[in-house]
Amino acid sequence: MQDIPRALIIEDDDDIRRLLEMVLTQAGFAVDAVPNGEEGVARAAASPYALLSVDVGLPDIDGLEVVRRVRPSFTGRIVMVSARSAESDQSSGHAAGADLYITKPFRPRELKQKFLDLVAADAS
Amino acid sequence: MNTGPRNVSTRPRRLRVSPLIFVFSALYGALAALVFCFSGAFGDFGEHPLRDAGLVVVTLISSLALTYISLLVHTYLARRANRSGNSETLSWHVMIPCRDEESVIAETVSAARTTFPGLHVWVIDDDSEDATASIVRNLQDFDDKVHLISRRRPNARTGKGHALNAAYRVIAEATSEDPRQRHRTVIGVLDADGFLSGNALDLLAGPDAFGEDTVGAVQLEVWMKNRGDRLPRPLSGGFKNLLGRTLIRMQDIEFRTSNSAMQMLRVKTGTVGMGGNGQFTRLSVLDDLDADYGQPWGKKLSEDYELGLNIMTRGHRTHYIPEAHVSQEALPFTRRLLTQRTRWAQGNMECAELLPSLRRSGHLRGSGWAEIHYFMGQPWLLMANLLLGPILFVLALTEGRVGFASGSSVQWIALLAAVFLILPYFLWGILYKYLCREDISLLSSIFYGLSYLFYVYLTYIYYPRAMARIVSGRTAWAKTARNADGTRLLPLSALREELLALPLLDAEIITSLAEELDGAEDFARELVNTFGLIWPRRWANLRLAAAAEDHTATVDALASIRVASEMLGAERLAQTARDLGVHLDAVDYSALRRDLPMISAVGEQTVEEIRGRFVTV
Numbered sequence: 001m002q003d004i005p006r007a008l009i010i011e012d013d014d015d016i017r018r019l020l021e022m023v024l025t026q027a028g029f030a031v032d033a034v035p036n037g038e039e040g041v042a043r044a045a046a047s048p049y050a051l052l053s054v055d056v057g058l059p060d061i062d063g064l065e066v067v068r069r070v071r072p073s074f075t076g077r078i079v080m081v082s083a084r085s086a087e088s089d090q091s092s093g094h095a096a097g098a099d100l101y102i103t104k105p106f107r108p109r110e111l112k113q114k115f116l117d118l119v120a121a122d123a124s
Numbered sequence: 125m126n127t128g129p130r131n132v133s134t135r136p137r138r139l140r141v142s143p144l145i146f147v148f149s150a151l152y153g154a155l156a157a158l159v160f161c162f163s164g165a166f167g168d169f170g171e172h173p174l175r176d177a178g179l180v181v182v183t184l185i186s187s188l189a190l191t192y193i194s195l196l197v198h199t200y201l202a203r204r205a206n207r208s209g210n211s212e213t214l215s216w217h218v219m220i221p222c223r224d225e226e227s228v229i230a231e232t233v234s235a236a237r238t239t240f241p242g243l244h245v246w247v248i249d250d251d252s253e254d255a256t257a258s259i260v261r262n263l264q265d266f267d268d269k270v271h272l273i274s275r276r277r278p279n280a281r282t283g284k285g286h287a288l289n290a291a292y293r294v295i296a297e298a299t300s301e302d303p304r305q306r307h308r309t310v311i312g313v314l315d316a317d318g319f320l321s322g323n324a325l326d327l328l329a330g331p332d333a334f335g336e337d338t339v340g341a342v343q344l345e346v347w348m349k350n351r352g353d354r355l356p357r358p359l360s361g362g363f364k365n366l367l368g369r370t371l372i373r374m375q376d377i378e379f380r381t382s383n384s385a386m387q388m389l390r391v392k393t394g395t396v397g398m399g400g401n402g403q404f405t406r407l408s409v410l411d412d413l414d415a416d417y418g419q420p421w422g423k424k425l426s427e428d429y430e431l432g433l434n435i436m437t438r439g440h441r442t443h444y445i446p447e448a449h450v451s452q453e454a455l456p457f458t459r460r461l462l463t464q465r466t467r468w469a470q471g472n473m474e475c476a477e478l479l480p481s482l483r484r485s486g487h488l489r490g491s492g493w494a495e496i497h498y499f500m501g502q503p504w505l506l507m508a509n510l511l512l513g514p515i516l517f518v519l520a521l522t523e524g525r526v527g528f529a530s531g532s533s534v535q536w537i538a539l540l541a542a543v544f545l546i547l548p549y550f551l552w553g554i555l556y557k558y559l560c561r562e563d564i565s566l567l568s569s570i571f572y573g574l575s576y577l578f579y580v581y582l583t584y585i586y587y588p589r590a591m592a593r594i595v596s597g598r599t600a601w602a603k604t605a606r607n608a609d610g611t612r613l614l615p616l617s618a619l620r621e622e623l624l625a626l627p628l629l630d631a632e633i634i635t636s637l638a639e640e641l642d643g644a645e646d647f648a649r650e651l652v653n654t655f656g657l658i659w660p661r662r663w664a665n666l667r668l669a670a671a672a673e674d675h676t677a678t679v680d681a682l683a684s685i686r687v688a689s690e691m692l693g694a695e696r697l698a699q700t701a702r703d704l705g706v707h708l709d710a711v712d713y714s715a716l717r718r719d720l721p722m723i724s725a726v727g728e729q730t731v732e733e734i735r736g737r738f739v740t741v
Binding site: 015018019026036059083084105108 | 238239322637640641642644647650651654655658676679680683684686687688690691
């Protein structure tokens with residue numbers, strides 16, 4: 001039997017976090033969620049996640065810093081989901097180590113497809 | 125929040141005060157004796173018995189104070205971090221006593237409930253005459269873990285302790301009689317403006333706190349949430365705002381440095397005090413107090429400190445966690461601050477009558493005995509210094525001993541001032557910068573250190589006032605007004621017509637959201653309800669960030685409002701957020717501050733619209 005892929009959401013806004021949980025669950029992931037960066041870094045290091053969804057504006061450490069800390073030892077995909085939409089923000093996200101940078105607001109169906117495409121690319 | 129098991133030791137740690145302190149105490153005693161008794165600056169020791177007695181008293185008080193402060197600094201610098209646990213192993217409740225708290229209660233409840241999904245919030249409305257109760261009822265529409273306990277006169281407004289006892293009875297009755305469950309149920313107290321840090325429950329559940337069975341009560345560190353406010357007195361000019369900002373910083377420094385160090389020391393001496401806001405107690409411990417005293421909280425003005433003493437008397441351990449905090453609003457007004465501090469001082473002094481039963485209980489060890497008696501005796505020692513200091517100084521002046529033109533005396537005075545009067549208080553400003561990681565310059569920390577020196581000497585004003593009130597039997601106090609009371613809001617007619625033309629909620633967007641979630645209408649409804657619950661917190665985040673002119677935080681707070689609104693089809697609110705974003709792009713904080721009430725009003729309208737459409741009562 002194939003293992004269900006796991007995803008970790010690092011997002012401080014409760015309603016957005018809940019929406020991401022719904023989207024990722026519907027995309028077939030087993031989902032964990034934390035509201036701050038420090039906890040997210042610890043969880044990402046402790047478990048083998050296939051996907052990490054990281055907000056940029058977190059209450060303790062910046063989401064970019066979270067990605068920088070996690071990336072060296074993380075084998076899964078990292079998606080930054082942020083309201084900061086400038087070109088420079090997206091470049092910073094990729095430079096930190098994100099595989100994909102998605103700007104909020106997002107539509108659930110579109111986001112779900114992007115997550116699936118990203119993980120499918122790994123499988124193929 | 126789901127937190128996994130952590131790879132940490134769960135063995136309880138017992139900390140002790142180092143015996144080296146006796147050596148330091150002797151050294152300080154010798155230094156103080158040299159300065160006060162044998163330098164000749166204050167008279168030749170042995171000539172006048174009365175003056176000699178005064179000099180000995182000042183020597184003792186000064187060396188005790190220096191010993192105490194050395195202990196505090198050492199404990200503060202050499203702290204051991206509290207370990208985290210899994211908050212899901214315990215049941216959590218917080219009680220929020222309220223009397224006319226309409227300006228802050230929504231954001232406090234919203235923050236507590238959205239930060240901690242498992243936490244029950246019990247608002248105790250002590251017969252408010254404002255909208256406190258209806259605000260809480262509105263939040264109950266979105267969340268079944270928000271509870272309202274309404275008290276009415278003549279049973280209401282009889283003191284905070286009574287209000288807390290009333291809520292205790294309700295929670296106690298709603299909890300299983302199983303002693304193990306009551307031992308695992310923890311009840312906190314929050315002020316109506318209190319925000320808990322996100323790590324609070326996990327640290328409270330850790331092996332140094334409620335993860336250890338003998339710990340009965342825990343106090344969190346206290347921060348000032350308006351510490352960055354650039355205009356804490358919006359109706360006043362530059363000087364008063366500078367004074368207000370400094371007063372707020374002083375309170376933040378006080379609670380996060382010297383007060384926190386006192387509590388860390390008390391962890392070692394076994395005498396951690398409860399401070400009301402951010403205190404947590406096991407239900408089983410409150411049951412014990414209820415059995416012993418007829419009610420957990422007593423009648424003292426400082427019912428929180430009284431509770432802590434009674435918990436210790438009953439043989440339960442108390443603990444302190446500086447790594448998690450509750451933040452509250454500091455007072456930017458000198459008169460209100462002095463009134464508040466006089467009340468606290470009076471309340472603490474009243475608690476001295478509980479010391480005999482604590483001593484008889486046998487639960488106080490030597491270091492605890494010394495700490496708690498020194499703390500309770502401090503007002504009297506301060507008063508002795510207040511009387512003796514000027515008398516001895518004036519005597520020395522009239523006898524020509526303190527000749528400012530003569531070198532040796534000037535040096536003695538400078539040494540005395542630096543070691544005994546300035547350094548012990550000044551250093552907290554520097555420690556604040558480096559240990560509390562506040563984003564302030566070294567110059568600012570020096571300014572705050574010097575200001576703290578004057579701030580600490582406010583004790584010379586409020587302790588005598590408190591003593592006078594005790595002597596005259598005056599115990600009635602008016603509630604301290606909130607900073608935001610009476611400063612809001614703007615009339616809705618000020619909204620632009622283009623804004624009013626936009627829908628508060630676009631039903632099509634919510635419908636399409638539900639469709640995109642594979643037709644899960646319950647999910648969409650849950651999201652909308654969450655928006656209603658979270659709105660007061662989002663508004664508070666924006667208000668606090670804008671007040672502090674913290675650009676990144678303000679951008680994020682505004683983006684959070686805009687994005688959530690856009691996703692739910694709250695178009696009027698989303699457009700208002702975009703409009704405010706223009707001020708932010710121009711870094712025009714006065715325009716942003718001016719328009720903030722607009723987004724508050726539109727946010728409230730949006731939540732009302734959600735309630736009307738989605739909440740079935």
